Amino acid sequence: MRITSSIEYAARLMLTLAREHGKAPVSAESLSESDGIPSDYVSQILVKLRRAGIIQSRRGSSGGYSLSRPPAQITLGQVVRAVDRDVFEDVCGKYDAGAKDCRHQERCSLSPVWVRLGGVINDYLESVTLAALLQEKP
Amino acid sequence: MRITSSIEYAARLMLTLAREHGKAPVSAESLSESDGIPSDYVSQILVKLRRAGIIQSRRGSSGGYSLSRPPAQITLGQVVRAVDRDVFEDVCGKYDAGAKDCRHQERCSLSPVWVRLGGVINDYLESVTLAALLQEKP
DNA sequence: GCATTCTTGACTAAAAATGTCAGGAATGTT
DNA sequence: AACATTCCTGACATTTTTAGTCAAGAATGC
Numbered sequence: 001m002r003i004t005s006s007i008e009y010a011a012r013l014m015l016t017l018a019r020e021h022g023k024a025p026v027s028a029e030s031l032s033e034s035d036g037i038p039s040d041y042v043s044q045i046l047v048k049l050r051r052a053g054i055i056q057s058r059r060g061s062s063g064g065y066s067l068s069r070p071p072a073q074i075t076l077g078q079v080v081r082a083v084d085r086d087v088f089e090d091v092c093g094k095y096d097a098g099a100k101d102c103r104h105q106e107r108c109s110l111s112p113v114w115v116r117l118g119g120v121i122n123d124y125l126e127s128v129t130l131a132a133l134l135q136e137k138p
Numbered sequence: 139m140r141i142t143s144s145i146e147y148a149a150r151l152m153l154t155l156a157r158e159h160g161k162a163p164v165s166a167e168s169l170s171e172s173d174g175i176p177s178d179y180v181s182q183i184l185v186k187l188r189r190a191g192i193i194q195s196r197r198g199s200s201g202g203y204s205l206s207r208p209p210a211q212i213t214l215g216q217v218v219r220a221v222d223r224d225v226f227e228d229v230c231g232k233y234d235a236g237a238k239d240c241r242h243q244e245r246c247s248l249s250p251v252w253v254r255l256g257g258v259i260n261d262y263l264e265s266v267t268l269a270a271l272l273q274e275k276p
Numbered sequence: 277g278c279a280t281t282c283t284t285g286a287c288t289a290a291a292a293a294t295g296t297c298a299g300g301a302a303t304g305t306t
Numbered sequence: 307a308a309c310a311t312t313c314c315t316g317a318c319a320t321t322t323t324t325a326g327t328c329a330a331g332a333a334t335g336c
Contacts, residue, residue, distance in 0.1 A: 185313090
């Protein structure tokens with residue numbers, strides 16, 4: 001249970017884009033430099049963020065990436081989920097004890113606890129918006 | 139960010155031992171069968187739980203493992219920490235931005251958020267005791 | 277037409293999780 | 307004392323995940 005590089009990177013990228021919200025799109029290359037992320041890796045993360053619908057892209061010269069909503073309407077939860085699997089998607093898949101790919105058959109006796117933990121984590125992540133983070137770190 | 143097998147296994151083991159609290163020690167072999175954990179793997183997890191001080195072991199015939207405290211005095215947090223690294227021990231090590239092994243130098247701008255998330259997770263895990271779990275799943 | 281920039285998917289490398297194994301040390305029983 | 311039982315330790319192998327790289331292609335603006 002830890003914060004992976006992808007999560008950290010995604011959060012940094014979103015924060016940078018939040019600062020540029022309303023201005024011109026930012027290129028992947030520029031984001032790579034300003035946020036200290038390998039340039040070939042940054043694209044992959046940006047793709048996930050775009051597919052999650054929280055950023056937009058524009059190709060061609062003077063193209064780049066920008067938020068698709070105001071910073072106040074994007075939560076950390078949305079960012080984390082864009083690049084990471086669900087928190088409560090655990091050893092038993094999605095705790096669907098009946099699922100045929102469940103590695104532990106009927107032994108998932110603890111599911112309710114993990115689901116509740118996932119809820120707690122999610123509630124916190126949803127309570128933090130990019131706008132709030134910006135206020136903290138302008 | 140997910141619940142690993144070790145965590146799930148550790149929780150199952152502790153719950154089983156909680157049920158046997160006050161009775162004779164339970165052997166690793168027996169635990170392996172009752173909790174559906176590979177027998178060579180179960181020992182490794184038990185070692186970690188013992189080193190964390192939440193279970194005791196006794197060697198020799200009729201030896202085995204038992205809780206070192208009543209179920210009401212053992213929390214899920216103690217169990218999870220015994221087998222897993224700290225939740226807030228993330229990409230930046232322990233978010234000690236000055237540390238020389240920090241992979242991201244001064245860019246750990248988000249640390250406060252992750253630390254707070256770690257706090258939220260920890261608070262929940264500390265609020266759940268083995269006794270409470272037993273009541274839920276006797 | 278051309279440089280710029282994103283898009284996609286395949287690929288490699290490193291790290292972590294998961295599981296296996298073997299030899300040794302303590303304990304209780306006979 | 308001999309023996310079976312059980313834990314202890316550390317090394318090893320396998321699989322999965324994460325992290326990062328690469329290359330060919332497609333859209334865009336000038």
